[in-house]
Amino acid sequence: MKQANSISNRRQFLADTARTASAVTLLAFGLGLYARQVQSLPATAIRPPGAIAEKNFLSACVRCGLCVRDCPYDILKLAGPADTISIGTPYFEARKIPCEMCDDIPCVKACPSGALDKDLLDIDNARMGLAVLIDQETCLNFQGLRCDVCYRVCPLIDKAITLDLQHNRRSGKHSLFIPVVHSDACTGCGKCEHACVLEESAIRVLPYTLAKGELGEHYRFGWKEKQKAGKSLVTPDEQHEFNLPKGMEYDYDGKGLIQNNDDVPFSSNPLDSLNRQTEQNP
Amino acid sequence: MSATIYPGKAAVETYGWLQAHKWLLLRRLSQTSIFVLFLLEPMAGIWIIKGNLASSLIFDVLPLSDPFLLLQSLFAGHALETTLMTGTLIVTVFYLLVGGRVYCSWVCPLNMVTDLAARLRGKFKIKGGIHFSRQLRYWVLGMTFIMATVTGTMAWELFSPVSAVQRGIIFGMGSIWIIVMAVFVFDLFISRHGWCGHLCPVGAFYSILAIPSLVRVSAVNRDQCDDCMDCFTVCPEKQVINPALKGQEFNRGPVILSANCTNCGRCIDVCAKEVFKFSHRFKNSSHIPVVGNKEARS
Numbered sequence: 009m010k011q012a013n014s015i016s017n018r019r020q021f022l023a024d025t026a027r028t029a030s031a032v033t034l035l036a037f038g039l040g041l042y043a044r045q046v047q048s049l050p051a052t053a054i055r056p057p058g059a060i061a062e063k064n065f066l067s068a069c070v071r072c073g074l075c076v077r078d079c080p081y082d083i084l085k086l087a088g089p090a091d092t093i094s095i096g097t098p099y100f101e102a103r104k105i106p107c108e109m110c111d112d113i114p115c116v117k118a119c120p121s122g123a124l125d126k127d128l129l130d131i132d133n134a135r136m137g138l139a140v141l142i143d144q145e146t147c148l149n150f151q152g153l154r155c156d157v158c159y160r161v162c163p164l165i166d167k168a169i170t171l172d173l174q175h176n177r178r179s180g181k182h183s184l185f186i187p188v189v190h191s192d193a194c195t196g197c198g199k200c201e202h203a204c205v206l207e208e209s210a211i212r213v214l215p216y217t218l219a220k221g222e223l224g225e226h227y228r229f230g231w232k233e234k235q236k237a238g239k240s241l242v243t244p245d246e247q248h249e250f251n252l253p254k255g256m257e258y259d260y261d262g263k264g265l266i267q268n269n270d271d272v273p274f275s276s277n278p279l280d281s282l283n284r285q286t287e288q289n290p
Numbered sequence: 291m292s293a294t295i296y297p298g299k300a301a302v303e304t305y306g307w308l309q310a311h312k313w314l315l316l317r318r319l320s321q322t323s324i325f326v327l328f329l330l331e332p333m334a335g336i337w338i339i340k341g342n343l344a345s346s347l348i349f350d351v352l353p354l355s356d357p358f359l360l361l362q363s364l365f366a367g368h369a370l371e372t373t374l375m376t377g378t379l380i381v382t383v384f385y386l387l388v389g390g391r392v393y394c395s396w397v398c399p400l401n402m403v404t405d406l407a408a409r410l411r412g413k414f415k416i417k418g419g420i421h422f423s424r425q426l427r428y429w430v431l432g433m434t435f436i437m438a439t440v441t442g443t444m445a446w447e448l449f450s451p452v453s454a455v456q457r458g459i460i461f462g463m464g465s466i467w468i469i470v471m472a473v474f475v476f477d478l479f480i481s482r483h484g485w486c487g488h489l490c491p492v493g494a495f496y497s498i499l500a501i502p503s504l505v506r507v508s509a510v511n512r513d514q515c516d517d518c519m520d521c522f523t524v525c526p527e528k529q530v531i532n533p534a535l536k537g538q539e540f541n542r543g544p545v546i547l548s549a550n551c552t553n554c555g556r557c558i559d560v561c562a563k564e565v566f567k568f569s570h571r572f573k574n575s576s577h578i579p580v581v582g583n584k585e586a587r588s
Contacts, residue, residue, distance in 0.1 A: 024423060032429040039437050043445040066443035067366030070359045070374065071453065072345035073461055077331065088463035095448055096344075096457050120345045120353060121363065122371035 046094045051214055053099040054136050054198060056084055057107065058116040058128035062215075069123035071096030075115035081108045084115060102198025102213045107136060109163050109197050132164065137196030138219035139169070139189045139211055147210040149185050152176045158200035158211050159187050167193040169200065187211065191220060297412075297523040298560035305562075313555025320396045328460045343397070343456045345377055353377035358495045362446060365438035382499060388553065390500025394486060394493045395526075395554035399455050403470055404486045407477035408526065420481045424529065424550070427494035434491050451485070452492045483526050497549040507551060507558065508569035509535045509544040515565050521557035531557065535565070543574030 049055075049062055056075050059065050075098050076084040083100045087093035098115075100107065109131045116124040128134060139158075141147060148155035149171075162169040169187050176182040189211075198213045234240050252258060257268045275281065301310040308315075328346075330336040339348045345355040355377030364370070385392060395401055410416070434446035447453055451469045458466030473485050486493055509515070512535050521535070522528045530548035537543065558566040 028423055028426055028429050032426070032433050035430070036433045036437050039433075039445050039449055040441055043437070043441040043443055043448055046448060047441075047443060063442060064368065067363060067438075068368040068371075070344040070355070070363065070444075071447060071457060072341040072355075073457065074341045074345065074347060076461070077340045086457060086461050086463075088458065088465050089454055089469060090465040094443070095454060118347075120341075120347075120355060120371065120373035120377060122368070122374075 046092070049094070049099075049215065050092055051218055052101050052103070052212075053087075053093050054102055054107075054196060054213055054215075056098055056100070056115045056124055057109075057113055057131060057134035057136055057195070058119075058124040058126070059136070060123060060125055065123050066094055066097070068121050069097050070121045072120065073098070074118040074120060075124060078114040078118035080110065080114065081105070083107055100198070102137075102201040103209055104202075106198030106202040107134075107195075109134070109195060132193075132195060134195040134197075135216065137198075137213040137215050138191055139194050139196065139198075139200050139213050140219045141187055141189060141211045142214075143210040146206055146208075147187070148205070149187055152178060152182055152184050154185060155205060156185065156187075157203050157205055161199045161203040163197060163199060164193050164195070168195070297520040300518060300520065300562035301560050303562070310559050313559050317396050317554060318402070321399060321402060324397060325399065325456075325459050332462070342460045344453065345374060352380070354381050357382050357499060358492055359444070359447070361495075362434060362438045362444045365435045366442055366444055367439070385496060385500045386503050388505045389503040389551070390496035390498070390549060391493055391552040392505075393496045394490075395552035398452055398492070399459060400452055400470075400473055401486065403474050404477045404483070405526075407474050408483060411478055411482060412523070416478065419479060420484070422481060422484060422488035424488060424527075426488050427491055428498075430489055431491035431494040431498075446491065450492070452490065487526055493550075493552075501549045502571070503549075504570050505553060506569060506571045507546045507553060507555065507566055508573065509546070509565050510567055510569065511563065511565045512536075512538060512544050514563040516563060518562070520560040520562075521566070524556040524560050526554065526556075527551060538576060541576050543576045545569060545571055545574040547571060547574070 047063070047066060055062070055065060056079075060068060071086065073086050073096075076086055083105050084098045085100065087095050087097050087099060089095055093099055111131060113128060113131050113134075116126060116128055118124075119126070141158075144150045156171065159165060159169045159171055167190065169189055171185040172188045174184040174186055176184050196213045200211045201209045201213050204211050230242075252265075255268055257266050258264065259266050298310055304310075324343075327339050328342060330338055331340055337350065339346050341347055341354075343356060344359050345353070347353055353373050353376050355374050357378045360370075360374055360378045363374075437445040451473050454469050455466050457463070458469075477484050477486075481488065509531075515535060521531055525531055527548070527550045530546050530551040533542055533548070534544050534546040553568075555568065558568070
């Protein structure tokens with residue numbers, strides 16, 4: 009009787025343990041899948057300055073909101089239960105309100121867990137994302153207009169965004185002032201996206217993983233290698249002597265076609281040519 | 291079961307309503323004032339404490355951090371940061387003094403929700419539901435660490451109603467009411483004391499953290515016990531009472547040593563015979579006859 013009891017007790021114990029273990033395992037599966045899903049941050053959500061790589065961020069951030077509280081412009085928010093962002097983590101949306109890039113970076117100072125890297129001392133070194141002029145079909149500057157707003161509001165004007173001149177083929181006589189973002193300076197603050205005058209911004213701050221291409225390790229640009237070596241590495245440089253117009257030379261260091269003034273049959277002053285014609289046909 | 295209409299009726303009749311709800315009222319005061327302190331800044335611009343229960347800063351100097359979060363972060367593969375470690379240390383020492391699950395009964399905002407569910411369950415005589423093992427929470431606790439390691443993120447924090455609700459209150463997220471309702475309904479209809487008493491890994495963690503904690507409830511006057519069962523009825527972890535209250539004949543001391551006692555003090559409130567009071571773990575000799583002589587009882 010006693011033995012039977014102990015066997016039945018043991019069975020009961022094993023059954024209970026198995027049941028508990030399976031229930032918890034099921035819960036773990038659900039949790040694991042859910043964790044995988046929310047690991048991908050929506051492209052519109054930007055982490056505060058100094059945020060470490062997203063995967064590490066999710067293991068470091070304790071979701072205390074101290075960065076949110078110390079942000080003097082109330083830009084940062086904590087993700088709520090209904091957001092598609094990993095719950096409780098801080099973020100901002102550039103189109104709604106962009107980072108003001110405080111010099112003393114209070115949000116990073118407030119972080120107790122190292123999710124925001126304290127080695128970030130100069131806000132210009134922040135890389136919250138990368139601005140990308142994502143729609144050339146609606147960007148007013150691409151239509152030949154002088155909107156320039158993204159360029160003007162950029163805290164690193166002429167470094168992070170420059171206006172590059174291109175020929176306007178529509179009018180034939182104007183320039184296009186093309187906003188070009190430079191990843192070596194852009195902090196991803198989102199001022200440009202916020203300020204874009206269109207209904208939907210043509211320039212947007214995207215996560216680096218979406219915004220940036222990456223060359224293969226093996227890939228080399230010939231002209232850069234040539235500059236590094238100080239000479240051509242393959243064949244000796246040759247002038248395009250047969251194809252160039254008379255009096256023109258070609259500069260391989262980037263200037264392109266240049267005029268060799270000593271060798272030009274025409275005067276640099278166009279009036280001289282006109283005068284010569286009137287002299288010949290009085 | 292008790293012959294009284296509701297647990298604690300005898301105590302109310304003997305000592306008055308206020309005295310018979312003393313610890314309950316103090317706990318509600320503690321639970322609410324913590325959130326009032328956190329909300330003083332956004333509401334009134336007064337800096338006393340900022341952050342939330344995960345990690346906070348008092349008067350801009352004293353850091354407090356949740357050790358459960360620190361551990362999850364470690365399991366997820368993040369290195370230790372000094373501020374977080376200091377905060378964790380302070381909090382750990384605090385709970386080692388007052389009792390680990392004081393977090394559950396004096397701090398956690400969900401306690402009010404599950405207490406209400408338990409009370410309504412008693413009042414409307416809602417019976418049945420799923421029965422979980424009291425050990426389940428330790429399995430869940432282990433699972434949170436394993437999942438942190440497997441996913442490389444604090445996976446539990448994505449789900450944790452405790453974290454979501456306390457954060458939601460402090461940072462004004464309306465949608466946390468869904469979570470509050472879910473826990474309430476779960477405790478009311480699906481499982482008695484289901485969340486706090488069986489599932490929640492936060493409580494499980496704090497119970498382990500402060501196994502040797504100092505402040506404990508003691509059934510000092512257990513000789514006076516008239517077996518009215520009121521303390522068993524109100525206790526959210528009723529299995530912890532018996533060893534202390536009925537331990538005399540086994541030569542056990544009167545102190546409730548189980549790490550799952552939340553030090554909520556409800557047993558002290560509802561006992562008309564003043565059997566229980568707050569004491570400490572070292573005052574646990576079973577040989578001190580408190581009232582009368584113990585041989586006579588056995």
